[in-house]
Amino acid sequence: MLQSLLLRASNSISLPLPNRHQLSPSPKPLSAWIDAAPSAGQSPSNYRSALPSLRCTAAGGGSELQPLQNQGMAAQDEKDPRIARISSSIRIIPDFPKKGILFQDITTLLLDTKAFKDTIDLFVDRYKGKNISVVAGIEARGFIFGPPIALAIGAKFVPLRKPKKLPGEVISEEYSLEYGKDVIEMHVGAVQAGERALVIDDLIATGGTLCAAIRLLERVGVHVVECACVIELPELKGRERLEDKPLFVLISG
Amino acid sequence: MFAGENGLQGDPRLKAISDAIRVVPHFPKPGIMFQDITTLLLDHKAFKDTVDIFVDRYRDMDISVVAGVEARGFLFGPSIALAIGAKFVPLRKPKKLPGEVISEKYVLEYGNDCLEMHVGDVNHGERAIIIDDLVATGGTLSAAITLLERVGAEVVECACVIGLPEFKGKCRLNGKPLYILVEPRQ
Numbered sequence: 194m195l196q197s198l199l200l201r202a203s204n205s206i207s208l209p210l211p212n213r214h215q216l217s218p219s220p221k222p223l224s225a226w227i228d229a230a231p232s233a234g235q236s237p238s239n240y241r242s243a244l245p246s247l248r249c250t251a252a253g254g255g256s257e258l259q260p261l262q263n264q265g266m267a268a269q270d271e272k273d274p275r276i277a278r279i280s281s282s283i284r285i286i287p288d289f290p291k292k293g294i295l296f297q298d299i300t301t302l303l304l305d306t307k308a309f310k311d312t313i314d315l316f317v318d319r320y321k322g323k324n325i326s327v328v329a330g331i332e333a334r335g336f337i338f339g340p341p342i343a344l345a346i347g348a349k350f351v352p353l354r355k356p357k358k359l360p361g362e363v364i365s366e367e368y369s370l371e372y373g374k375d376v377i378e379m380h381v382g383a384v385q386a387g388e389r390a391l392v393i394d395d396l397i398a399t400g401g402t403l404c405a406a407i408r409l410l411e412r413v414g415v416h417v418v419e420c421a422c423v424i425e426l427p428e429l430k431g432r433e434r435l436e437d438k439p440l441f442v443l444i445s446g
Numbered sequence: 447m448f449a450g451e452n453g454l455q456g457d458p459r460l461k462a463i464s465d466a467i468r469v470v471p472h473f474p475k476p477g478i479m480f481q482d483i484t485t486l487l488l489d490h491k492a493f494k495d496t497v498d499i500f501v502d503r504y505r506d507m508d509i510s511v512v513a514g515v516e517a518r519g520f521l522f523g524p525s526i527a528l529a530i531g532a533k534f535v536p537l538r539k540p541k542k543l544p545g546e547v548i549s550e551k552y553v554l555e556y557g558n559d560c561l562e563m564h565v566g567d568v569n570h571g572e573r574a575i576i577i578d579d580l581v582a583t584g585g586t587l588s589a590a591i592t593l594l595e596r597v598g599a600e601v602v603e604c605a606c607v608i609g610l611p612e613f614k615g616k617c618r619l620n621g622k623p624l625y626i627l628v629e630p631r632q
Contacts, residue, residue, distance in 0.1 A: 286544040296544045303534040336520040350487040360470040
């Protein structure tokens with residue numbers, strides 16, 4: 194039996210984090226990547242600038258979770274030694290997927306067993322006991338962080354995937370990229386109306402993918418409690434694109 | 447080998463895991479009965495049991511690397527890695543990994559595909575397991591074994607949730623043992 198896999202690049206950019214892996218001498222201005230055209234074969238991804246788009250969410254309200262000193266950041270951020278180690282374990286790869294982009298590579302985080310465990314623990318500590326029954330993870334790097342969190346907090350894990358990957362009946366949500374559109378899908382019946390959910394991805398850039406994920410879940414009556422990412426690129430204003438949907442990140446900048 | 451013939455005979459968790467997997471006929475094409483593990487992920491107990499069975503097996507085998515095959519290997523591998531204190535190494539389709547990679551081609555029914563791993567993820571002499579949701583022809587897992595062996599790692603075992611019955615008994619893949627929880631359902 195063969196199972197075909199249709200995979201596409203889904204990447205993001207950053208301005209450099211202050212860490213030892215930084216190779217580029219100085220950050221490129223935002224215009225350097227906003228104006229760049231996607232290369233052939235690459236799917237323009239969520240690092241593009243925010244575009245006029247569908248309302249991210251119909252639901253209102255602020256975060257019901259513990260307000261933090263820095264809005265939506267790990268409260269201890271500068272002081273918690275776990276955060277510093279997590280941040281320094283992330284590798285920056287210049288000019289990937291194309292010139293001018295500084296890619297935040299979390300695969301090096303996964304090689305540091307303590308940093309990876311701390312990453313999961315920080316999310317689990319925040320979300321356990323909050324009656325969250327769904328952790329939705331965005332393909333593919335959301336698949337790395339989401340399941341351990343789901344297992345630890347007693348929730349189910351729901352993969353949100355690119356088109357034609359999920360074998361059963363799906364609902365789809367289209368979203369805008371700088372050039373063109375992309376689609377994210379979820380299995381019908383994976384979630385029920387009234388369930389409380391988190392959406393997980395490794396990084397939020399412009400917020401386009403996360404917005405689409407939120408809309409997908411809310412269309413079937415799920416309450417998205419919060420979005421959670423390891424990394425935020427604040428210059429790309431993803432937090433604003435999420436509007437009133439709370440965002441929690443471990444590392445920003 | 448299958449878990450049910452090796453240490454977990456009659457373990458009720460195995461039946462629950464099998465029952466939680468949905469079969470989707472004629473996906474991705476007519477005649478194929480696709481084993482959909484997404485329904486297993488919705489069953490918290492069955493999902494946890496799946497991870498626990500692998501963790502119990504590998505925790506004391508001095509494994510320092512859990513390599514997971516994109517994308518469904520990512521659903522199981524990291525939890526296992528975290529529990530046994532190993533690093534998680536993603537094995538990906540071409541052009542996904544941003545750093546320097548090594549690549550291994552493998553044959554599909556029609557055409558070829560390619561699996562990549564970051565240079566430096568795995569060191570010579572490390573003991574590794576490879577995780578995927580399902581083993582059918584073994585083509586992808588064979589490529590994964592080769593990638594790890596090329597950098598001098600010792601592949602201790604390949605672990606899959608689902609495997610075709612021909613992998614029963616002492617059947618090996620590229621000389622490596624397989625450990626499988628359940629057979630495909632009809």
